[in-house]
Amino acid sequence: VSPQIQPESTGGFTEMLRDRVVIPYEGSWEELRHVIHHELTHAVTREFFYGGRFGAAFSGISKLRWPLWFAEGLAEYESLGWNANAAMYVRDAIIFNYLSPIPDLRGYMVYKGGQSIYNYLQNRYGREKIREILWKVNSDRNVVKGFEDALNQSLTEFSDQWHTYEETLWWPEIKRRTETPNYAQKLSNHLKWQNAINNSPSLSPNGEEIAFLSNKGYYFDIYLMSSTNGKIIKKLVSGQRNKELEEMHFLKPGIAWSPDGKFIAFAAKGNYRDKLYILNVRKSKIVNKYDFHLDGLYSPAWSPDGKKIAFSGFKDGLSDIYVFHLDTKSLTKATNDIFSDASPTWAPDSKTIAFVSDRQQYIYPDHKPPKDFKVYDFNYRYTNIYTVSIDGAVMRQITDTPYINDKSPAWSKDGRDIAFVSDRNGIFNIYLKDLEKDTTWVMSNLLTGADQLSWISDLHRLAFTSYYHGGYDIYLKRDFIAEKDRHPKLTPIPTNNEIHSKISPEDLNKNVPFVVQNIRRMSNAFRSFVFDEDFKNGNVP
Incomplete structure (x- = not known):
């Protein structure tokens, strides 16, 4: 072509x-x-x-x-x-x-x-x-x-x-909203670094470090920074310089820490095909790479028990949630249908995955699409948050917001809450869903918006990326739960739907x-x- x-x-x-x-x-x-x-x-x-x-x-x-x-x-x-x-x-x-x-x-x-x-x-x-x-x-x-x-x-x-x-x-929106640097600590600096994109933040298990993707050196690389002051500790991965790491997937990013904090997993295209890479953080060395012969591989997430890595995989025209079992080196599917499934994140029990999908009411096993289902007759133009067991047997819809995009789920360590991003008022703000009480809290009222959440709930730390002043940067909210009662309802922006x-x-x-x-x-x-x-x-x- x-x-x-x-x-x-x-x-x-x-x-x-x-x-x-x-x-x-x-x-x-x-x-x-x-x-x-x-x-x-x-x-x-x-x-x-x-x-x-x-x-x-x-x-x-x-x-x-x-x-x-x-x-x-x-x-x-x-x-x-x-x-x-x-x-x-x-x-x-x-x-x-x-x-x-x-x-x-x-x-x-x-x-x-x-x-x-x-x-x-x-x-x-x-x-x-x-x-x-x-x-x-x-x-x-x-x-x-x-x-x-x-x-x-x-x-x-x-x-x-x-x-x-x-x-x-x-x-007028300046008075009604909070500018991102006034909501959370800005850790990267695209203006100083003279770049455009710093995204895919991933907090280390102890909350002290953040791995993230950036084109601060012109090419997209993975860096390690301090979550205290944003100081760059070192570069972990040099991307886009050879055929092994041709693309770093900055549009569908995802960096996952192992629960012991020794390794990170990330997806990249190498030799014309997407692969899953495992990197030793202290040595800054790729120690494993896995080629599943998929047409696309995005957004890996490491299970809390350290035994599995979930990711969004694309094969033969279908986008599903896959689970890679590290002990047996086997690959299974948690979802397997025509709908677009993305952005997996693990529950604390390592048995359930939250993800983003356009499937609407088609929740397995009770509501499967009919045999004559045609995707072009289906409204796939908005997404919600769902959960699924790793064997795909049990699925649950967490959010249900027609004509709205809910995305970027992040699970609390006690399993009671899921943080996510939604454009319910016309700006992508941060929300919190209490799974037991079935209540949703508005956690931000940002002027420009947020995306790509990484949450260490027991430390009350939430990392995210935000577009502000002409570029994307990494931010850290240190008292995330304290926002729970501050934004009861967001007013829509003038261009709300x-x-x-x-x-x-x-x-x-x-x-x-x-x-x-x-x-x-x-x-x-x-x-x-x-x-x-x-x-x-x-x-x-």
């Missing part, structure tokens, strides 16, 4: 000159749907602007060039609508004043900033205005002129109004408090997905 090894961040690509779309499938139905819609938007707009004749695109590109914000923003908006992930990036850019004018959007903001532009267009003018813009661009053979003709104003004026719209939405927000044209030329004008039920949920930042020559990623 491609002479180059595609980076992990490439969700798919459309090749204009070769008249084809390349779409990967990595075990998530929602991610597949998103990529298909995103890339087909490119294909359809290419057909619309350039026609389907051989060489038409080649000759047409010289006459009509698409700015990336125009092409990628449309593809993101058509495939996702407006979602929590896009809101997070735009909200952060507004708060820290790095949202560029429309013509100057670069990097990942051509996706999320572009998505925001089309969301603003639809909220202010209606969806038909987007259609009119496309027709004007096609007839004028110029994106800027097409925008200006359709809107009857300059692109600069429209850009200023878009900025005012976003500022009016997000500035219960709200269709509109700001009057008169308000676009002044800064005014945001007021919700209309409330209605929307069918689309907040969705999360991260796309490619590396634009390849000749490709539209």
Whole structure:
């Protein structure tokens, strides 16, 4: 398909000159749907602007060039609508004043900033205005002129109004929310390190150290830091420098400590296939690697008894929870069906696994999908937390939130609680589920959000990653349980899926408090997905 090894961040690509779309499938139905819609938007707009004749695109590109914000923003908006992930990036850019004018959007903001532009267009003018813009661009053979003709104003004026719209939405949220550094101790520093991603934190069993994934040295490596002050103790793994560790799975990360604190397990791609690696922490040496001949392997979790490692595995189009038995070197499945299962974490008894799934009501053994089940007729666009016994015999649904994403479960050591992340108010916040009382507590009210929890409950320490001030960093909450009574209910952000927000044209030329004008039920949920930042020559990623 491609002479180059595609980076992990490439969700798919459309090749204009070769008249084809390349779409990967990595075990998530929602991610597949998103990529298909995103890339087909490119294909359809290419057909619309350039026609389907051989060489038409080649000759047409010289006459009509698409700015990336125009092409990628449309593809993101058509495939996702407006979602929590896009809101997070735009909200952060507004708060820290790095949202560029429309013509100057670069990097990942051509996706999320572009998505925001089309969301603003639809909220202010209606969806038909987007259609009119496309027709004007096609007839004028110029994106800027097409925008200006359709809107009857300059692109600069429209850009200023878009900025005012976003500022009016997000500035009031600063008073309503907690900035991540004021909620927890910041341990990594992407601004100082001049990198973008520090994620996959994993607290050591004694809570004194954190293993994490970072591109602080340009490549993705695994580091060991002190949980006291964030000081880097040493680099554990050097990734992406040879064929043995080609990809470190920063989009689906997971680092697991052995219960004795001597080893960590992680997944990476080596020699074109995912493997499970075991590393001696003190020696910084890989001591074992296991190749299960899977199409994908993600998010390992080491059982408290030290005898098993669970992970999300992808094989023959199916994503399930696998259990690797270290004593017998045997591999078994805890789930085995068509649904997308991910992010396993162990109960203290080492007999039960919590995981994330899109299966909704299909809980084994009592509620299996019918024989004529078709996944394309099923709403797989949101996830909940479930538990399953390691033999797959007993399954239980822990959360049940339609049109919401619950993810990143972390089990308490006494087995009574599961911490998790959810976008129930439009921001990915931290929640706590009491399994005995069947009650849920809101544990944070963050301005940007949290993800990838690692919890040592008896020490009241919770590590997580958060996007803040233009990058992802590792944070540590030292008094996690103390948050239990501080956030009884979170107010939704203006772009929550219960709200269709509109700001009057008169308000676009002044800064005014945001007021919700209309409330209605929307069918689309907040969705999360991260796309490619590396634009390849000749490709539209």
